[in-house]
Structure formats: C-alpha cells, structure tokens
Amino acid sequence: MGRLHVLYEHAAGYALFSVKEFEEVGMLLPQVEASVTDLSRFNxxxxxxxxxxxxxxxxxLEGINSISEGIVPEDLKIFLDTTVPKAEKKSKFVIGVSDPKLGASISEALGFKCDHTGVVPEIIRGIRHHFSHMVKGFTPKTAGVAQLGLGHSYSRAKVKFNVNRVDNMIIQSIALLDQLDKDVNTFSMRIREWxxxxxxxxVKIVPDNYTYAKITKLIKNRKELNDDKREALEEIVMDSAKVQAIIDASKSSMGMDISPVDLLNIETFAERVVKLADYRKQLAGYLSDKMTAVAPNLATLIGDQVGxxxxxxxxxxxxxxxxxxSTVQILGAEKALFRALKTKGNTPKYGLLFHSTFIGRAGAKNKGRISRYLANKCSIASRIDCFTDVPSSIFGEKLKEQVEDRLKFYETGDVPKKNIEVMKEALQEAAQAIENQKDLSIVEESSKKKKKKKRKRSEDGENGENQENGQTNGNGNVEKTPVDDAPAEEAPKKKKKKKNKPADE
Structure with missing residues (x-):
C-alpha cells in the first residue's frame, strides 16, 4: 500500500492530511483507535x-451541495491538484474519503486512487474530533459558528428544493376535505334533529343536507312562512312543486312551537354549517387546481380526490x-390484507381504488380484473407525473380511454388497442403539444419586440416633433421659438422645405 492521505470536508473549507506510513493497514488501526481521544498522540x-x-x-453551500450529491466541486479539484506533492503523484498513493460516491468522482476527475474502508473512517473520526486544534488560527468556537451557519443554510436549501413540497399541500388539503365531509354531515344531522x-x-321534502340547512336559515318560524318567501325558496330548491309542498306542510305541520331564543340558536348554527359547506366546495376547487399542476395524468385518469x-x-x-x-391496487386495504394472510382467506381486490367510477361500473365478476388493470394504469400515470419535465394530461386521457375500452371488452368482447400503439400516439401528441407551446412563446416574444420597437419609434417621433417645434434649453426642456420675430414671407418657405425633405430622401 502506498502513502495514505485523508481528505476532510469541514464547514470552513477543505483540508488534506498525510498519515504516517505503515506497511499494513491492520497494524495502524489499533494505534489510531487508541489515539483518537488524545491530541498529542493523534498528531x-x-x-x-x-x-x-x-x-x-x-x-x-455550493461545495457541500455538490459533495452531498457525489460531485467534485471545481475548487476541490484545484485544491487536490495543487496540494498533493508531485513526488506523491508519481508514486502509488491513496486518498481516504468518507463518501464512496465522492471517491469515485475524484478518481474519474483527477485519476487519484480513493479508499473509504479500513482505517480511513477512524482517522476521519479523529480529525473531526481534533480539527479545531490542528489548523492555525482556528478555535472550537469559530468551528462551531461555521458549522451552525452552513447547517442552517444547507437545511434551508434542502427544504426550498424539496421535491415533495407541493405534494404536502395536496396531502393536507385532502385530509382537511375528508374531515370537513364528516363534520358537515354530523352538523347537518344535528340541525335535522334540532x-x-x-x-x-x-326532512322528507328536502333530503339534501346543504339545502336543508339553507332552508332552515330562511324559514326560521314555520308559522311566519308565506308567499313572500316563495321566490327565495325557489332560488334554493330550484323546484316550484317542492316549494309549494313546503308551504303547504308548514300550514298543517304537527311540530311543536319553539321560542325565539331557540330559533335564533338554530339559525346561527345553520348559517355556520352553510359557510362550512361553501368552504368545502372552495377547498375542492383548490385541490383540483393543485392536482392539475402536480399530477395531471393521475387526476385525469381516476379523478382529483381519489388521486x-x-x-x-x-x-x-x-x-x-x-x-x-400490485401495491397501488390494495393501498388503503392493509388491514384486510394482513387479516387474509393470517387466516389464509381471500386477499382484498381493491383499496382506495374502490371509490373510482370504473370499479362501480364493472360487473361483479369483473371488479377484481378491472381494479388490477386500473392499478397498472395508475402506476404508469404517477410515474409520468413524477418524472416528466413538462406536465400535461395527454397520457392520462389515453390511459383513461384504455380503461374504458377494457370495460367494453369485458361486457361486449370488443378487442381494445394494444398498449404500445396507444403510448406511441400519446408520445406524438405530447411532442406536438411541446412544439405548439414553443411556437406560441416565439410568437409572444416577437410581438413583445414589435411593441417595444413601436414605442421607441413613437418616442423618437415625439422627440423629433419637439425638436422641430422648438429648441432645448440648458436643462433639456424644449423652448418654443418665437414665430413673430421671423419675417412673414420666409416662414412658409421653411415649412415647405421641411415638407419636401422626406420626399427628397
């Protein structure tokens, strides 16, 4: 084994250490382990x-980001190339590194042999422990400040460029949407009972919870309901027959009388439920926009909420x-799966995919088959959404058509298109869409340039007119020339000359 050098990346910079030469690495390891805690022995x-x-x-930050990804930064290349002695470069020597990916990159870039096994991890541990005492002008306090500053900036950068940061918004919004559904249903039942x-x-005339809460808020005391509120009721119910039924029922109702205070509380509660239901609709729109931006193909295939x-x-x-x-197919049915495995029963056919319309439309015999096929297409759609550079819903539409064709095949026996043909069509459409976007961007840029040129021309024309009509003073302002001072005969001649100038040119 040649001479060993160890590269250490600190928050303050790069350091290269030479290790005492030993014939065998095994002989060096016990001494290093014993001297890690003692600075004088380690030196x-x-x-x-x-x-x-x-x-x-x-x-x-740039250097540490590159190193974490296994890329050799340019300043590290220069440092290693200039620091390693020329005599050492000619002989067989080894650079000890902590990360094998970084070692492979250094070997490719500079041709140095790198190692991360044996005694190297122990030496790096000792260097990390004593580093502040081994560099001149360095103290444990300054080393700690440098590490803290770089740690904060590195963490901030990782959070900023987190791949899943947009997914977090979808996860939170769907969780809130499910919670709102439960709350709205619970509160609506409370209004019905109250x-x-x-x-x-x-209750029998208006079974819908949202509409019931709105009507409760409008009617209040049923004894005060008359034809004056008919228009407002029709706006809510959108059915004149139901409105008439409500008015008739209010006149002959078997309900008990209720005090104004109780009615006020019911009205306030109904108003809250209506607002909560309205916010639920708004949140569903927000979720739809997020899914269109993050996973358009998955949303097109199985819908926003299931996706x-x-x-x-x-x-x-x-x-x-x-x-x-196979995992996507039974997502959400883990309990049933493990129960089936434990009891050696039938495993579940579907989990969250059960809420998709495709499985509801399939026959009882074909539900398992269509869920397996749908899970396959969902897996393809999610991979396209995750790794594509330009998001589009073209593949999702094609995959949805495939599932529709598969449903028809189960019912009628019509043979659907092969997956290769469908994917080729989707790729062609996606390429065409990218080209159209590029053409649109080029047209927009050219139109912007033309507008800028027109503005410049108009400004130049205005400046020319100002210069023709007057002279600029010392401050750059245009001063009108007195026309009365010029002779009456010469003035029109000058104008004629000015008019003829463009024609002569």
Whole structure:
C-alpha cells in the first residue's frame, strides 16, 4: 500500500492530511483507535498538508451541495491538484474519503486512487474530533459558528428544493376535505334533529343536507312562512312543486312551537354549517387546481380526490411512483390484507381504488380484473407525473380511454388497442403539444419586440416633433421659438422645405 492521505470536508473549507506510513493497514488501526481521544498522540500519526478555506458562505453551500450529491466541486479539484506533492503523484498513493460516491468522482476527475474502508473512517473520526486544534488560527468556537451557519443554510436549501413540497399541500388539503365531509354531515344531522321538533315534515321534502340547512336559515318560524318567501325558496330548491309542498306542510305541520331564543340558536348554527359547506366546495376547487399542476395524468385518469388520497396514503407522489401496481391496487386495504394472510382467506381486490367510477361500473365478476388493470394504469400515470419535465394530461386521457375500452371488452368482447400503439400516439401528441407551446412563446416574444420597437419609434417621433417645434434649453426642456420675430414671407418657405425633405430622401 502506498502513502495514505485523508481528505476532510469541514464547514470552513477543505483540508488534506498525510498519515504516517505503515506497511499494513491492520497494524495502524489499533494505534489510531487508541489515539483518537488524545491530541498529542493523534498528531504523531496525522499531519496537516494543506487547508483551503471557503471564500464566502455561498461558495461553502455550493461545495457541500455538490459533495452531498457525489460531485467534485471545481475548487476541490484545484485544491487536490495543487496540494498533493508531485513526488506523491508519481508514486502509488491513496486518498481516504468518507463518501464512496465522492471517491469515485475524484478518481474519474483527477485519476487519484480513493479508499473509504479500513482505517480511513477512524482517522476521519479523529480529525473531526481534533480539527479545531490542528489548523492555525482556528478555535472550537469559530468551528462551531461555521458549522451552525452552513447547517442552517444547507437545511434551508434542502427544504426550498424539496421535491415533495407541493405534494404536502395536496396531502393536507385532502385530509382537511375528508374531515370537513364528516363534520358537515354530523352538523347537518344535528340541525335535522334540532329543527325537526318544530317542522318535522321538512326532512322528507328536502333530503339534501346543504339545502336543508339553507332552508332552515330562511324559514326560521314555520308559522311566519308565506308567499313572500316563495321566490327565495325557489332560488334554493330550484323546484316550484317542492316549494309549494313546503308551504303547504308548514300550514298543517304537527311540530311543536319553539321560542325565539331557540330559533335564533338554530339559525346561527345553520348559517355556520352553510359557510362550512361553501368552504368545502372552495377547498375542492383548490385541490383540483393543485392536482392539475402536480399530477395531471393521475387526476385525469381516476379523478382529483381519489388521486389525492393515493398520494396522501403513499406519503408523496415520488413514493407512489415507486410502488408496483400490485401495491397501488390494495393501498388503503392493509388491514384486510394482513387479516387474509393470517387466516389464509381471500386477499382484498381493491383499496382506495374502490371509490373510482370504473370499479362501480364493472360487473361483479369483473371488479377484481378491472381494479388490477386500473392499478397498472395508475402506476404508469404517477410515474409520468413524477418524472416528466413538462406536465400535461395527454397520457392520462389515453390511459383513461384504455380503461374504458377494457370495460367494453369485458361486457361486449370488443378487442381494445394494444398498449404500445396507444403510448406511441400519446408520445406524438405530447411532442406536438411541446412544439405548439414553443411556437406560441416565439410568437409572444416577437410581438413583445414589435411593441417595444413601436414605442421607441413613437418616442423618437415625439422627440423629433419637439425638436422641430422648438429648441432645448440648458436643462433639456424644449423652448418654443418665437414665430413673430421671423419675417412673414420666409416662414412658409421653411415649412415647405421641411415638407419636401422626406420626399427628397
């Protein structure tokens, strides 16, 4: 084994150490382990050859980001090339590194042999422990400040460029949407029971919870309901026959009388429920927009809410893309799966995918088959959404057509298109869409340039007219020339000359 050098990346810069030469690595390891806690003994084994501090915090962050990805930064290449002695370069020597990916990149870039096994991890541990004492002008306090600053900036950058940061919004919004559904249903049942003491016949006439809450808020005391409120009722119910039934039922209702205070509380509660239901609709629109931006193909294939539930259950779109189709098929039915495995019964055919319309439309015999096929297409759609550069819903539309054709095949026996043909069509359409976008961007840029040129021409024309009509003073303002001072005969001649100038040119 040749001479060993160890590269250490600190928050303050790069450092290269030379290790005392031993014939066998195994002989060196016990001494290193014994001297890690003792600085004087450790200095006898390891010597600092060179230290290259970072110039700015931005360069430190850039360097550490590159190293974490296994890429050799340019300043590290220069440091290693200049610091390693020429005699050492000619002989067989080894650079010890902590990360094998970084070692492979250094070997490719500079041709140095790198190692991360054996005694190297112990030496790096000792360097990390004593680093502040091994570099001149460095103290444990300054080392801690540098590490803290770089740690904060590195973490901030990782959070900023988190791949799943948009998925988190989808996960939170679908969780809130499910919670709102439960709350609205619970509160609506409470209104039905509460207002049912006063007007029990309204429940049968208006079964919808949202409409019932709105009507409760409008009617209040059923004894005061008359034809004046007919128009307002028709706006809510959108059915004149139902409105008439409500008015008739209010006149002959068997409900008990209720005090104004109780009615006020019921009205306030109904208003809250209506607002909550309105916010639920608004949240559903927000979720739809997010799904269109993040996972358009998955949303087109199985809908916004089912797609969002799959992403939420997987943890992120990236995790969902990594799942095989068999896992996607039973997402949400884990309890049933493990129970079936334990009791050696039949495993579940579907989990969250059961809420998709395709499985509801399939026959009883074909539900398992269509769920397996749908899970396959969902897996493809999620992978396209996760790894594509230009998001579009073209593949989702094609995959949806495939599932529709498969349903027809189960019912009528019509043979659907092969997957290869459909994917080729989708790729052609996607390429055409990208070209159209590029053409639109080129047209927009050219139109912007033309507008700028027109503005410049108009400004130049205005400046020319100002210069023709007057002279500029010392401040750059135009001063009108007195026309009275010029002779009456010469003035029109000058104008004629000015008119003829463009013609002559």
């Amino acid at each position: 006898g084994l390891v010597n600092l050859i060179g230290f290259s501090p970072f110039k700015t915090a931005a360069s430190a 207002y049912g003491y006063h007007f029990p016949e309204l 969002a539930r799959l992403i939420s259950h997987a943890g992120s779109l990236t995790n969902l893309a990594k799942y095989p189709a």
